[in-house]
Amino acid sequence: MVSRSRTSAASEVDRVSTGVPGLDSLLGGYPKGKSVMVCGQAGTGKTILALHFVNSRCSRGERTGYIAVEETRDDLFDQAAQFGWDLKSYEDRDLLRTYPILEERMVEAKYQYDSYSAERGFGGLIDLIDRDIENVVIDNLGILALDMNLSHFRQQLDYLVFSLSKRRCTSMFICDETTMSKFGEVALYSVDGAIKLMKRNNPYTDSRERVLEVIKMRRTPTPVDYVTFDIGKGGIEIVP
Numbered sequence: 001m002v003s004r005s006r007t008s009a010a011s012e013v014d015r016v017s018t019g020v021p022g023l024d025s026l027l028g029g030y031p032k033g034k035s036v037m038v039c040g041q042a043g044t045g046k047t048i049l050a051l052h053f054v055n056s057r058c059s060r061g062e063r064t065g066y067i068a069v070e071e072t073r074d075d076l077f078d079q080a081a082q083f084g085w086d087l088k089s090y091e092d093r094d095l096l097r098t099y100p101i102l103e104e105r106m107v108e109a110k111y112q113y114d115s116y117s118a119e120r121g122f123g124g125l126i127d128l129i130d131r132d133i134e135n136v137v138i139d140n141l142g143i144l145a146l147d148m149n150l151s152h153f154r155q156q157l158d159y160l161v162f163s164l165s166k167r168r169c170t171s172m173f174i175c176d177e178t179t180m181s182k183f184g185e186v187a188l189y190s191v192d193g194a195i196k197l198m199k200r201n202n203p204y205t206d207s208r209e210r211v212l213e214v215i216k217m218r219r220t221p222t223p224v225d226y227v228t229f230d231i232g233k234g235g236i237e238i239v240p
């Protein structure tokens, strides 16, 4: 835990480290026991940001779950290893549990059956997450919502946020831009925090750069400007 927030304005809120030192300096961490949405186009760094969080929580001995909807466990572990994070060692100590939804989805795709369809909603996810999980990442929630309509999505997301917050589980929902363009306005109200990752042209240097925007973080002073970052040997590094 990052401990209590740096500022008096948010002094009552317990925080957990984002796993990115520069981001902790800006936010004081994520609000403990709450939900944060991470959105952005493909390749903007959503999974890497989540892996920072996972590595940080596990390294402090907190049991953490990763619902991998788009990637295999092995690919996730390989990505983490590139930054020197040994997820296998956490798994061996039962600090990290991966829930390989991708494999299930592929079996279902083969038989054209979808147990995570609109009819089922997100209740199946809650059933999946063990009660002793203290932090969870769902990567990518959007895929499980493709067939939903707006009111269904809002209801289901509210249920997910409510259920996980009752468990005091700090949660990160990754959401692709396709889903955000469909449900974004509604999705952002349900969660406590939202961060958007982007690539953009720097107007001064005329070069491409990675930036993030803290769209919201309840009970937390947030930067209004875009925050520039790089992805290097240690993962995401905030550019001062």
Ligand SMILES: Nc1ncnc2c1ncn2[C@@H]1O[C@H](COP(=O)(O)OP(=O)(O)OP(=O)(O)O)[C@@H](O)[C@H]1O
Residues within 6 Å of the ligand: 040, 041, 042, 043, 044, 045, 046, 047, 048, 049, 070, 082, 083, 176, 231, 232, 233
């Ligand atoms: N070891 C590394 N060093 C530097 N950059 C890397 C490294 N590994 C990955 N990257 C870069 O980080 C980018 C973001 O990766 P990440 O998987 O987090 O994106 P994402 O937003 O989750 O994408 P998707 O929507 O496809 O899941 C990659 O596209 C790649 O350019």
Ligand SMILES: [Mg+2]
Residues within 6 Å of the ligand: 046, 047, 048, 139
């Ligand atoms: Mg990803």
